[in-house]
Amino acid sequence: MSGTVSGLLTIGLLLALLAVCYHPLGAWMAHVYGDTRHWRVERVLYRLVRVDPDSEQGWRTYAVSVVAFSVVSILLLFGLILVQLRLPLTQGSQGMGATTALNTAVSFVTNTNWQSYAGEVGATPIVQTVGLTVQNFVSAAVGMAVAVALIRAAARRSARDIGNFWVDLVRGSVRILLPIAAVAGVVLLVGGVVQNLSAPETVKALAGGDQVIRGGLVASQEAIKELGTNGGGYFNANSAHPFENPNAVTNLLEIFLLLLIPFALTRTYGILVGDRRQGWALLGFAGVLWAAGVAATTASEVAASGGLGGAMEGKEQRFGLWASTLFAASTTGTSTGAVNSMHESYSPLGGGTVLTTMVLGEISPGGVGSGLYGILIVAILAVFIAGLMVGRTPEFLGKTIGRREVTCAALYILVMPILVLVFTGLSLVLDGPRSTMLASGPHGLTEVMYAYASGSNNNGSAFAGLTADTPWYNLTLAACMVLGRFVPMLLVLRLAGLLVEQHPRPATAGTMPTHTPRFVGLLTGVALIVAGLTFFPALALGPIAEALS
Amino acid sequence: MxxxxxxxxxxxxxxxxxxxxxxxxxxxxxxxxxxxxxxxxQADGSRVERGGVVVGSSLLGQNFTDDRHFQGRPSASEYAGDVSGGTNLYASAQDQQKALADRRAAYAAANGGAAAPADALTASASGLDPDISPENAMAQAPRVARANGLDRGAVVDLVRDHTEGRTLGFLGEPRVNVVELNLALDQLVAR
Known part of the structure; x- marks a missing residue:
């Protein structure tokens, strides 16, 4: 069997698995966020936390809760990392400096999981498990909560409240993420992913010399790392490490997990707004972009495999080209950032494609929750542009997109490109940051731009040749991660506050439908044009120049 | 507040x-x-033993350098196991072009002029890749047989026994686990 046939069959099996879960999971999530009853374990949680699960919040209170929870998470995780070497079970870890610790705390709370430390030496098992595994869950649950709040606002009529953040957070964690992660964790364990508390053991290797065999509670973290589109590896090599991703089956499972919720949430959306065709349209849009990313990345690497080295630098033999590029396009398209191959070693166009997938704004299909609200922002922009063209007041799901609504959407779109381009530019003109680049010329530009695109989009993958563990990169990337996560999130909640107050207008013959293939085409066009106008010059100087030289 | x-x-x-x-x-x-x-x-890292002593993990490649053993892929960390990762070198980098050319020459010299498959020329992402391609293992078989004083056919059979196809016929790549292959090879030599 050729690599092409095996690769296509792998993609086919992946799509079949996703299709089978699409309806049940989408419907389950719609039920979870709409349920009026609480599970017993949830009641216990609410009592301990002393929140009233039956009261609802307006957009301001909801936003304050999101910010309060995130600030507390960042501060406590930062503190835990700073004192990690004074706690038990250090197992030879060297810990992290202050700027690295701050970067890491921000990174995991913002669902980015950029890592300027190497997992093996930077984090003790206590930080990995009690600190980072927890944020893998809750940062994902926060993203879903904000997405669901926006959907509720779009669906409700002349209301004020958009839900209760604490309830959405708990339900996302307990009813959606935890059960799936538990099953996936056990499957990964069966496949060979390690789960132990052993200290690193130095053995006399068969080959002669010493080899260190490391341990860790990896299976439990690996499962939620993919499911929650987080991506922070237990080990430095991330999902390329055989203890995180030992074989072709675990590899397929990991790709499946990172696409599972972002795609299924389009179904949840369709159900919650009472028109499933709306969900199909968003699925079509995200699916087309994802498929294009997979096709372009794979084609680039297959074309490069004719050269000496066969494009296998930075790829694992058990995965080969296709299962590596499928992972790469999916991890950058979902804002996960886990890697099973080293993106810096990709061909110019292969590396350029995964970078482009990020600067689209993480909408193919994007991270859990954040992908869905990112797509909805593009949809609002699309109806606004279409409205301008025909001279009608733009509407989305019957709600008027007026000046204030479109301002929120426009600001949302502007945040990420500003962060990426300003900080990439600064890093290139300042001597210090420039000196820690591995590459020079166009590849060097791509390396730095990739870092800021990854941080600002809360992706977390890297062109790992860049030595990013310096105060400059730690602090500027932390700023990008915080601003790239919470400014858009607050704008989404503000938008929710505007939409929820409106009474929907009945659809007329002149209303532009937002469920048709034509609308999917319009959405795709808007997404590509916005990203193209913003990033084409930078991409031309980076990957495109490298490919042409 | x-x-x-x-x-x-x-x-x-x-x-x-x-x-x-x-x-x-x-x-x-x-x-x-x-x-x-x-x-x-699995939870403890799929350790392999020889004579009751742990000599590695079947999931972690090792730094086999002598002619008597099958050799794994190049590694950024020489399989030390302390910190994993790749080289991050890209095809157009001068360092990388030189490394590829040097490895191709060394491979041919060691293996009777054989052309090196891609996996023998390139470092993996983890630096701990336990697998090589079946072509790579087959090309090394004559050298390994000679260095151990074994019959070439016996070594080729050993490689064949340790060649794993794609899972379910289509997932992943065909591969040979170098640690397990060399463990079996050592037993064959000891007999």
Whole structure:
């Protein structure tokens, strides 16, 4: 069997698995966020936390809760990392400096999981498990909560409240993420992913010399790392490490997990707004972009495999080209950032494609929750542009997109490109940051731009040749991660506050439908044009120049 | 700060603690417990033993350098196992072009002029890749047989026995686990 046939069959099996879960999971999530009853374990949680699960919040209170929870998470995780070497079970870890610790705390709370430390030496098992595994869950649950709040606002009529953040957070964690992660964790364990508390053991290797065999509670973290589109590896090599991703089956499972919720949430959306065709349209849009990313990345690497080295630098033999590029396009398209191959070693166009997938704004299909609200922002922009063209007041799901609504959407779109381009530019003109680049010329530009695109989009993958563990990169990337996560999130909640107050207008013959293939085409066009106008010059100087030289 | 914001912060603090117990304590402990119940081989890192002594893991490649053993892929860390990772070199980098050319020449010299397959020229992403391609193993078989004074056919048979196809016929790449192959090779030599 050729690599092409095996690769296509792998993609086919992946799509079949996703299709089978699409309806049940989408419907389950719609039920979870709409349920009026609480599970017993949830009641216990609410009592301990002393929140009233039956009261609802307006957009301001909801936003304050999101910010309060995130600030507390960042501060406590930062503190835990700073004192990690004074706690038990250090197992030879060297810990992290202050700027690295701050970067890491921000990174995991913002669902980015950029890592300027190497997992093996930077984090003790206590930080990995009690600190980072927890944020893998809750940062994902926060993203879903904000997405669901926006959907509720779009669906409700002349209301004020958009839900209760604490309830959405708990339900996302307990009813959606935890059960799936538990099953996936056990499957990964069966496949060979390690789960132990052993200290690193130095053995006399068969080959002669010493080899260190490391341990860790990896299976439990690996499962939620993919499911929650987080991506922070237990080990430095991330999902390329055989203890995180030992074989072709675990590899397929990991790709499946990172696409599972972002795609299924389009179904949840369709159900919650009472028109499933709306969900199909968003699925079509995200699916087309994802498929294009997979096709372009794979084609680039297959074309490069004719050269000496066969494009296998930075790829694992058990995965080969296709299962590596499928992972790469999916991890950058979902804002996960886990890697099973080293993106810096990709061909110019292969590396350029995964970078482009990020600067689209993480909408193919994007991270859990954040992908869905990112797509909805593009949809609002699309109806606004279409409205301008025909001279009608733009509407989305019957709600008027007026000046204030479109301002929120426009600001949302502007945040990420500003962060990426300003900080990439600064890093290139300042001597210090420039000196820690591995590459020079166009590849060097791509390396730095990739870092800021990854941080600002809360992706977390890297062109790992860049030595990013310096105060400059730690602090500027932390700023990008915080601003790239919470400014858009607050704008989404503000938008929710505007939409929820409106009474929907009945659809007329002149209303532009937002469920048709034509609308999917319009959405795709808007997404590509916005990203193209913003990033084409930078991409031309980076990957495109490298490919042409 | 208004009292309502203070209330939210305190709720956030309590929520953080409660969810940490559940998701950072009970959940990993439960998966760990499953590992203890009959999956301890995998949970502990798929260790391989020789004469009752652990000599590595079947999931982690090793730095085989002598002619008597099958050699794994180049590694950024020489399979030390302390910190994993790749070289991050890209095809057009001068260092990389030189490394590829040097490895191709060395491979041909060691293996009777054989052309090196891609996996023999390139470093893996983890630096711990335990596998090589079947073509790579076959090309090394004559050298390994000669260095150990073994019959070439016996070594080729050994490679064939250790060649794994794609899982389910289509997932992943065909491969030979170098650690397991060399373990079996050592047993063959000792007989």
């Amino acid at each position: 208004s009292s309502s914001n203070t209330r939210q912060l305190l709720a956030a603090l309590r929520m953080f603690v409660v969810l940490t117990v559940l998701l950072g304590g009970l959940y990993p402990a439960a998966i760990w417990g499953v590992g203890r119940l009959g999956l301890s081989h």
